Amino acid sequence: MLIPKIDILNYTYELPDLFIASHPLPVRDASRLLFYNQGRVSHHSFYQIPDLLPTDSLLIANESRVIPARITLHKPSGAKIEIFLLEPAHGIHFEKALSSTDSVEWNVLVGNKKKWKSEETLFWPFGTIQWINREEDRVCFKWTNRIDFATVIDQLGDTPIPPYIKRATTVEDKTQYQTVYAQEKGSVAAPTAGLHFTPDLIKRIEHAGHQVRYLTLHVGAGTFKPVSVSDASKHIMHTEHIRFSRSLIELLVHNKKPIIPVGTTSLRSLESLYWFGVGLLTNTLDSFDIPQFFPYQSHPKITKTEALQAVLDYMTKQSCVELSGRTALFIIPGYKFRLITGLITNFHQPGSTLLLLVAALLGDDWKDVYSQALKYTYRFLSFGDASLLLPKK
DSSP states (O other): OOOOOOOOGGGGGOOOGGOSSSSOSSSSSSSSEEETTTTTEEEEGGGGGHHHTTTOOOOEEOOEOOOOOOEEETTTOOEEEHHHHHHHHGOOHHHHHTTOSOOOEEEEETTGGGGTTTTTTEETTTEEEEEEETTTTTEEEEEEOOHHHHHHHHHHOOOOOTTTTTTOOOOTTTTTTOTTTTEEEEESSOGGGGGGOOHHHHHHHHHHHHHHEEEEEEEGGGGGOOOOOOBBOOOOOOOOEEEEEHHHHHHHOOOOOOOESSSHHHHHHHHHOOOOOOOOHTSSSSEEEEEEGGSSSOOOOHHHHHHHHHHHHHHHHOOOOOEEEOOOOOOOOOOSSSSSSOOOEEOTTTTTTHHHHHHHTTTTHHHHHHHHHHHHHOOSTTTTTEEEEEEEO
């Protein structure tokens, strides 16, 4: 397996707290936009992006919707227990779990876990929460008024703003930490590159001759997991749920236009789709579940058209109009991109898996991009400014 050794110290930089945006701008597309165009850097406003995109670009955005995943309860003793929803247990689809009307099991993170014993039941206004497996952090929600679980957490939970934003959640976060095109509930973190778009801007992008299409990747809390090992190739990548419509895959098979994913989640989804096709053609994958280092194994040369057609053939055989799966794809320097032409993304944390992805796309030029962003006082991380990155050919 051809996995390059990655010294994480080479992918860090100094990020003063004052550069971390704690709130979004009042007008979404008024954020700043750093444009890296094959080695050249220029500075713009995000609303100018229709004129900066390559001619006839195909933008692909993630329409996953953030759920109010942070639930805070108090025991009779006064002890506060915080439950953070990660994903439905046993591999159940988000849609099915969120439509449950009496009980559902979730994998969670629990704050102040030592205060919640295995045999204890937590109570909330119209239901209970019990441990199913305390060691594996799996709990069961039960309720009696026949509403669906999506409604339960809308009433019970708070918006899970990122842990590095040191402030309390506000009412405004419920809409501001959500893209304007969000549809499919399931993320516990927003696909933040999409926060800069407005309905009017999307119309102007399309009027300029570009296309905008959508996929779904439910962003997990693992996106914030730091790389804690010196050799980043030893990092265990989180797995996330993805879904494509058949119509999007058919468009991609015949597409000759530049593909610009909106955000790292869309990028990982698209590249994962290619690798699923490779897995089908080489008989190394029998389901859409991409291991983190699958691309770094030895594979025959397979074009993107061949890979995507294999996926379509698989869908025809399975009689499905949507393709659902999981990906743990880990994109690190040395990775060869198969489907995408560039990337719209925010500025990421030092030493993070997302910064490694940007470095894989730009090579050492990522250092100049981030140096310029700091020099010109761009706002960083989830509520911060954006970049449009077109790598050298």
